[in-house]
Amino acid sequence: MTSHLTLGTDQAHARLHDLTVIDVRTPGEYASGHLPGALNIPLDQVRRALPEIRHAAGRGEVLLVCASGARSESARTLLAEHGIPSAALSGGTSAWAADGHALERPAGYDSRAGWSMERQVRFTAGTAVLLGLLLGLLVHPAFQLLSAGIAGGLVLSALTDTCGMAVVLARLPHNRPRPADLAATLAALRRG
Structure with missing residues (x-):
């Protein structure tokens, strides 16, 4: 069970192999760079994934991640309302990268292709x-x-x-280069 509401980047890095990391950003943001091994469940899909996240939390700690920490904190609050313990990464992927930790990207990803x-x-x-x-x-x-x-x-x-403009912009086609493969992500959470 996660005892902290947030984890710093160095804490998370040291325990990364013991954490189930869920990135709640849009698929486009996730593709631009995510924590190693992170699974992508966009914030607007977290409610749908509650049973699988509960299953993952039963096996170990769940760490929620976004760009700056705001969306992961929203997801953490939602999970807490449903009795699912989790932590949010303090400062998000921005802080993770700034502290010198590596981000994974899909093969062939062109970082010049999109804006944050x-x-x-x-x-x-x-x-x-x-x-x-x-x-x-x-x-x-x-x-x-x-x-x-x-x-x-x-x-x-x-x-x-919160940012209503970000919600609207996230729905634009260029921010959804590929849909989140929620079914595969949920299956991965069930398998552990």
Whole structure:
């Protein structure tokens, strides 16, 4: 049973062989680099995978991972609500890589092919704010409401530690280069 709510990267690295690692990012993010041996169950599929995750937790510790720690903490909270002990990786794959630990990538993955979700959100929010300001100046002042809406969304995102824009962007085709093979992942969790 996991006694900590979070594990630091060095703690996780030292115990990696004893952990069932579940990466809750989108398939595209997972392909861009994940902890060695991590299984991909996107956050929006975790509820469906609860029986298999419970089975894995019965055999040993479950570590949840995302890019920065926010989504894995959401998944950890969901599992806790269902009586499944787990821990989240503090700082996510960003901290893992920054601390010098290796990330796995599928064979043939081109790291230049895609942007991280955080970068996509910054680009989209910045473009929408700029567009709202320009259209507000050149076409009609009401277009400035677009900029105000994005600003409000960013504030809400910071206060709730969620990101609606990331949820929407994750559904775009370029962020789903391959669907998560949830059936294979669930089978792997059952096998142990």
